[in-house]
Amino acid sequence: MSRWRCPTLLVFVAWLLLSPTAALAALPTEETPRVPLAYSLQEFREAVRAGGPGKDGIPSIDRPRFHSAAEARLAPDDLVIGLYLGGEARAYPQRILVWHEIVNDTVDGRPVSITYCPLTGSALGFHRGDAELGVSGRLVNSNLVMYDRTTGSEVPQMLGVAIDGPLAGRGLEELRLVWTTWDAWKTRHPDTRVLSRETGHVRNYRHDPYGSYAPLRGYYRPQSARLFPVMTESRRLPPKASVLGFRTIQGAAAVTREALRREAVIELAVGDSHYTVISDADLATGWVFHNPRRVEIRVDDLTFGPAGVSGGGTEALGPIHAFEAMWFAWAAFYPDTLLYGAAEDVP
Amino acid sequence: MTALAALRDALVGRPRNAVLVGGCGLAYAALYLWMIGDLGPGGGGGLAARFPAWDRVWQARGPFHFEPVGLIEAGPWVWTFSPLNTLLGLGIGLLLGGNLVLGWRVRRAAIHCAWHPPGGSLLAALPALLAGGACCAPIVLIWLGLPLAGVLSPLLPWLLPLAVLLLLASLATLARRLAASTP
Numbered sequence: 001m002s003r004w005r006c007p008t009l010l011v012f013v014a015w016l017l018l019s020p021t022a023a024l025a026a027l028p029t030e031e032t033p034r035v036p037l038a039y040s041l042q043e044f045r046e047a048v049r050a051g052g053p054g055k056d057g058i059p060s061i062d063r064p065r066f067h068s069a070a071e072a073r074l075a076p077d078d079l080v081i082g083l084y085l086g087g088e089a090r091a092y093p094q095r096i097l098v099w100h101e102i103v104n105d106t107v108d109g110r111p112v113s114i115t116y117c118p119l120t121g122s123a124l125g126f127h128r129g130d131a132e133l134g135v136s137g138r139l140v141n142s143n144l145v146m147y148d149r150t151t152g153s154e155v156p157q158m159l160g161v162a163i164d165g166p167l168a169g170r171g172l173e174e175l176r177l178v179w180t181t182w183d184a185w186k187t188r189h190p191d192t193r194v195l196s197r198e199t200g201h202v203r204n205y206r207h208d209p210y211g212s213y214a215p216l217r218g219y220y221r222p223q224s225a226r227l228f229p230v231m232t233e234s235r236r237l238p239p240k241a242s243v244l245g246f247r248t249i250q251g252a253a254a255v256t257r258e259a260l261r262r263e264a265v266i267e268l269a270v271g272d273s274h275y276t277v278i279s280d281a282d283l284a285t286g287w288v289f290h291n292p293r294r295v296e297i298r299v300d301d302l303t304f305g306p307a308g309v310s311g312g313g314t315e316a317l318g319p320i321h322a323f324e325a326m327w328f329a330w331a332a333f334y335p336d337t338l339l340y341g342a343a344e345d346v347p
Numbered sequence: 348m349t350a351l352a353a354l355r356d357a358l359v360g361r362p363r364n365a366v367l368v369g370g371c372g373l374a375y376a377a378l379y380l381w382m383i384g385d386l387g388p389g390g391g392g393g394l395a396a397r398f399p400a401w402d403r404v405w406q407a408r409g410p411f412h413f414e415p416v417g418l419i420e421a422g423p424w425v426w427t428f429s430p431l432n433t434l435l436g437l438g439i440g441l442l443l444g445g446n447l448v449l450g451w452r453v454r455r456a457a458i459h460c461a462w463h464p465p466g467g468s469l470l471a472a473l474p475a476l477l478a479g480g481a482c483c484a485p486i487v488l489i490w491l492g493l494p495l496a497g498v499l500s501p502l503l504p505w506l507l508p509l510a511v512l513l514l515l516a517s518l519a520t521l522a523r524r525l526a527a528s529t530p
Contacts, residue, residue: 052409053408053409053412054407054408054410057407057408057409057412058408059408059414137409200400201400201403201414201415202399202400202403202414202415202416202417202418202427202428203415203427204384204387204389204418204425204427205389206388206389206425207387207389207425209384209387
């Protein structure tokens with residue numbers, strides 16, 4: 001009898017040890033986040049504020065429907081958040097995401113979450129495995145705090161690192177999204193699919209409760225005040241000025257929209273390493289590469305295609321994830337950030 | 348005269364007062380729905396209605412804020428219709444209208460009897476207005492350009508019940524005063 005008790009006990013102990021691991025495996029994460037943490041997880045947790053709506057009070061879109069570009073009811077200057085993955089292009093209109101903030105989608109057979117925070121003007125994509133991300137209703141630095149519906153772990157969107165729950169301290173796997181106009185995205189990706197207004201929820205998708213991007217009005221005006229407190233304040237740019245930011249374990253850097261319009265290639269030293277930002281004028285964005293050997297970029301040989309930029313010396317460089325955000329939020333999460341292109345820097 | 352009889356007589360005993368209370372209820376409901384984001388611009392100019400989400404009628408988006416079940420377009424306006432949000436807006440509006448009518452009646456009685464009428468019935472509606480304005484469409488704060496949402500957010504679950512309690516308390520006080528001043 002005692003011969004059987006021991007293996008049963010071992011199996012039970014193994015189940016106890018493995019079951020949390022099985023739960024943690026649902027949302028793909030990295031043990032060591034690839035972003036600089038300016039504050040401890042405890043400090044981030046203490047900075048969390050209620051945003052108004054409760055958990056899932058802003059409902060994510062969990063069964064998204066799409067239609068063709070020809071069927072899209074979008075104006076040329078309407079903003080979209082674009083994703084190109086595995087040869088598939090998808091456009092998520094800002095007018096829809098402002099009401100839902102998260103789309104749990106599957107692209108090219110890969111489960112992904114498209115996330116957008118209207119209060120910080122930031123759009124980030126994440127691999128989600130078997131999990132779904134939801135809107136917690138809470139904010140850090142005015143930024144959306146997402147939660148993983150499998151483990152309950154909470155992740156500020158612009159940090160991409162869980163600050164609470166079983167996944168605390170682990171980093172999510174990020175995906176590049178492009179914040180651009182419908183006209184620019186459609187020109188680059190004529191076969192793009194577009195998120196439908198048939199979201200399963202009733203919302204006034206013709207109206208943005210915060211203001212308007214074209215023309216700039218309400219909360220989106222560069223000089224307008226933010227609504228929630230931040231951990232660090234910076235006045236180097238107007239609070240809502242849009243920057244293209246990237247961060248690595250070595251540090252963070254942000255480039256202004258004006259600099260991206262003005263310069264085809266921007267070279268930046270962050271920490272002990274070197275990075276190159278290539279302006280994509282058609283999409284009004286930039287592509288960032290790790291360039292430790294300082295390879296010279298041949299601007300005339302650059303090619304801009306569905307997957308981004310290629311040629312001109314970029315072949316040997318490693319792409320770095322970047323995203324657009326409002327300056328006040330970028331500076332709050334990454335107070336030691338390098339800033340390129342502020343008015344004080346222009347000769 | 349009892350307070351209840353004075354209340355009934357003031358609100359429904361005279362058609363003009365009943366119309367005033369009803370009108371106030373409708374006007375406040377429209378303002379409330381606009382402030383919580385259920386009523387807004389974006390209509391295509393025509394008239395259309397569809398109700399695809401009746402299954403969400405009881406689903407809450409936040410404290411005392413419910414999911415819309417249908418979309419009504421009328422001219423330039425779009426109404427994302429939630430029966431419960433509409434009933435809440437109407438209910439507070441009727442309470443506010445009742446307070447206004449009773450306050451006016453008490454004031455008229457005070458002129459004859461030379462005593463000071465109580466104030467504050469309009470102040471009692473302030474939490475309800477804040478609850479509408481600071482909910483998921485913080486347009487009032489954006490207009491004011493004040494970083495107040497962080498301060499107001501923890502109070503939101505309490506604002507609506509607080510407003511109802513204050514309006515009920517004010518209505519009861521006014522009814523008692525009116526009954527006392529009526530022979």
